[in-house]
Amino acid sequence: MRVVGIDCGNAYTKAVLLVDGKLKGKTCVPTAFDLNLAAQTALDHLYEQTDVSLADMVVATGAGRDAIEFADEQFSVVQSAAMGAYVFDPDIEMVIDLGAEGYRAITLREEGKVRHYEGNDRCAAGSGTFVETMARTLELTTDEIDDVAQEHDCDLTIASQCVVFAESEVVSLIHAKEKVPNIAYGVISGVGNRVATVAKREGVCEKTVLVGGLGGNKTMLECLTRELGVEVRSVDNPQYIGAIGAAVLAARQ
Numbered sequence: 001m002r003v004v005g006i007d008c009g010n011a012y013t014k015a016v017l018l019v020d021g022k023l024k025g026k027t028c029v030p031t032a033f034d035l036n037l038a039a040q041t042a043l044d045h046l047y048e049q050t051d052v053s054l055a056d057m058v059v060a061t062g063a064g065r066d067a068i069e070f071a072d073e074q075f076s077v078v079q080s081a082a083m084g085a086y087v088f089d090p091d092i093e094m095v096i097d098l099g100a101e102g103y104r105a106i107t108l109r110e111e112g113k114v115r116h117y118e119g120n121d122r123c124a125a126g127s128g129t130f131v132e133t134m135a136r137t138l139e140l141t142t143d144e145i146d147d148v149a150q151e152h153d154c155d156l157t158i159a160s161q162c163v164v165f166a167e168s169e170v171v172s173l174i175h176a177k178e179k180v181p182n183i184a185y186g187v188i189s190g191v192g193n194r195v196a197t198v199a200k201r202e203g204v205c206e207k208t209v210l211v212g213g214l215g216g217n218k219t220m221l222e223c224l225t226r227e228l229g230v231e232v233r234s235v236d237n238p239q240y241i242g243a244i245g246a247a248v249l250a251a252r253q
Helices: 035-049 077-088 127-135 142-149 163-175 180-203 216-228 236-252
Strands: 002-008 012-019 024-029 058-059 094-096 103-108 114-120 208-212
Touching: 002 035, 002 094, 002 142, 012 035, 024 035, 024 163, 024 236, 035 058, 058 077, 058 163, 058 208, 058 236, 077 094, 077 103, 077 208, 077 236, 094 180, 094 236, 127 142, 127 163, 127 180, 142 180, 142 216, 163 180, 180 216, 208 216
Parallel strands: 002 058, 094 208
Antiparallel strands: 002 012, 012 024, 094 103, 103 114
């Protein structure tokens, strides 16, 4: 069975192709203003890079899933993240999903089903957008701020939760001649602390993974591991976990 999963997020739209449960292709495009067009573009790119010209089913998840007119079915962000992580490792107990404009901690029960979750979708303070904005202030990309933060020699934390105030705080630190690696670490650590607070309310789980756009961020993984007291791991293709999970959910019906 050929299933396409499309995760239409606030910043990027990700698409994957599963053939008989195996990942055969993946692509990512900016979401921009036309969500349906972004999904269609991602689907076209996916077909171009694989030998499949038509899927048996196309399913949608993500914040913009309602806008995808050609989707055969929809699944929630939480359902999809849980199943995507479960496919990676059936023993996972908690998934921390850190997206562009929100984050959530999801506890799992048997077969990748959702036990409970808590998160924040109303403020960018603990999200990828926050990190991206602060990275631009430091004249870095999102990938570069992680690498630079690895060179820090001071456990600085950016306390401001508002993007505007945090940006002002970062600029003040730059003017005060604070080292860029320390500021970069402070940005990521600040986000990690807020995300960890939500995860703690769900209950610390021994087997926890981080998914989403910052799922491979080494500094974020280290911060969450420190704050939660358990090793927080990344997964294969962390940015695509939602799309993978949606496709698997559709295939198993």
